[in-house]
Amino acid sequence: MSAGQTGKEAASVGVPVSKEPSIHQLRLYLALSEELHFGRAAARLFITQPALSQQIRELEKRLGVRVVERTSRTLTLTDAGQALLPEARAAVTAVDRLRRVADAQLRQISRRLVVGTMGAEASMAHTRAVLSLLQERHPGTSVQLVNLGFGDHMAALAQQEADVVFLRPPVTDDIELHHLATEPRVACLSAGHPLAVLPRLTLAQLADVPVVDMPEQVPRLWWDFWAADPRPDGSRVRYGPVVTDMESLLHTVAAGEAMCFLPKAAREYFPRPGIRYIDVVDLIPSTSALAWLRRRRSEITIKAIRQAAQEATDRGFGEVT
Numbered sequence: 001m002s003a004g005q006t007g008k009e010a011a012s013v014g015v016p017v018s019k020e021p022s023i024h025q026l027r028l029y030l031a032l033s034e035e036l037h038f039g040r041a042a043a044r045l046f047i048t049q050p051a052l053s054q055q056i057r058e059l060e061k062r063l064g065v066r067v068v069e070r071t072s073r074t075l076t077l078t079d080a081g082q083a084l085l086p087e088a089r090a091a092v093t094a095v096d097r098l099r100r101v102a103d104a105q106l107r108q109i110s111r112r113l114v115v116g117t118m119g120a121e122a123s124m125a126h127t128r129a130v131l132s133l134l135q136e137r138h139p140g141t142s143v144q145l146v147n148l149g150f151g152d153h154m155a156a157l158a159q160q161e162a163d164v165v166f167l168r169p170p171v172t173d174d175i176e177l178h179h180l181a182t183e184p185r186v187a188c189l190s191a192g193h194p195l196a197v198l199p200r201l202t203l204a205q206l207a208d209v210p211v212v213d214m215p216e217q218v219p220r221l222w223w224d225f226w227a228a229d230p231r232p233d234g235s236r237v238r239y240g241p242v243v244t245d246m247e248s249l250l251h252t253v254a255a256g257e258a259m260c261f262l263p264k265a266a267r268e269y270f271p272r273p274g275i276r277y278i279d280v281v282d283l284i285p286s287t288s289a290l291a292w293l294r295r296r297r298s299e300i301t302i303k304a305i306r307q308a309a310q311e312a313t314d315r316g317f318g319e320v321t
Contacts, residue, residue: 025059026088104160113301116162118153120269126180133308177289178309186277190256196276210240212258
């Protein structure tokens with residue numbers, strides 16, 4: 001963008017800049033930059049089109065530059081609008097992160113614990129034992145359970161939307177674990193697959209069967225473990241459709257599009273027509289664990305549930321055969 005263009009844009013919206021833009025205005029601007037249409041952006045934001053247009057004009061006034069070019073048929077970002085996009089995203093991301101950290105600290109002050117669970121972990125004996133002991137030892141602590149999907153069970157910790165999560169490792173290096181239980185994994189196959197009639201399987205027998213895949217936001221080290229990729233002979237897994245939650249996973253398997261490996265408890269918790277669970281003799285077992293961010297380990301409520309987890313373990317909750 002040339003100096004002449006900058007001056008022209010600035011003059012058209014009024015200089016000097018009177019105030020800083022609000023985060024709300026930046027959010028509106030980001031949505032508009034994605035839609036490039038006032039009507040669609042307004043509908044997405046649940047506001048009226050005139051209200052959105054007014055807010056964008058106010059944003060331009062505060063910034064001192066025009067960020068969008070309006071014509072009767074098209075909407076485009078100006079050079080200044082393009083240049084400001086990454087800064088607007090960074091500002092909104094920083095404020096969102098600030099809000100999440102503040103919320104997490106408020107939970108500590110009020111002794112409220114957000115506990116994430118994944119799959120059937122909330123129903124497991126070790127989870128119930130930990131939460132029961134937490135309530136016994138710390139009756140003033142309130143617990144909010146939230147169910148998390150494949151794509152957000154570790155992200156919820158990183159973003160401090162959950163204080164702790166009951167999950168199945170492996171995890172990223174910023175997360176600490178308390179081991180709770182060990183359990184075999186089984187193959188989850190379509191009932192119509194030729195291998196589904198066998199009483200047990202080996203990984204070699206499953207070499208040519210595609211495995212469901214995960215969204216790209218899921219840490220790869222986690223899904224590599226659950227897909228048994230690579231296999232013991234060093235061969236890589238062939239992947240099938242991407243699934244986002246347990247129901248879509250089971251539907252994909254039942255349709256014969258791919259298979260997966262799940263904890264043995266899936267036989268009890270996720271029985272479905274068209275699905276068969278089969279033991280795999282050479283598959284490394286899975287573990288259940290309580291997870292928290294390493295840097296938050298000493299916070300009051302997290303320390304309390306860590307202690308409850310240790311006591312539950314000492315009382316003998318653990319191995320599933």
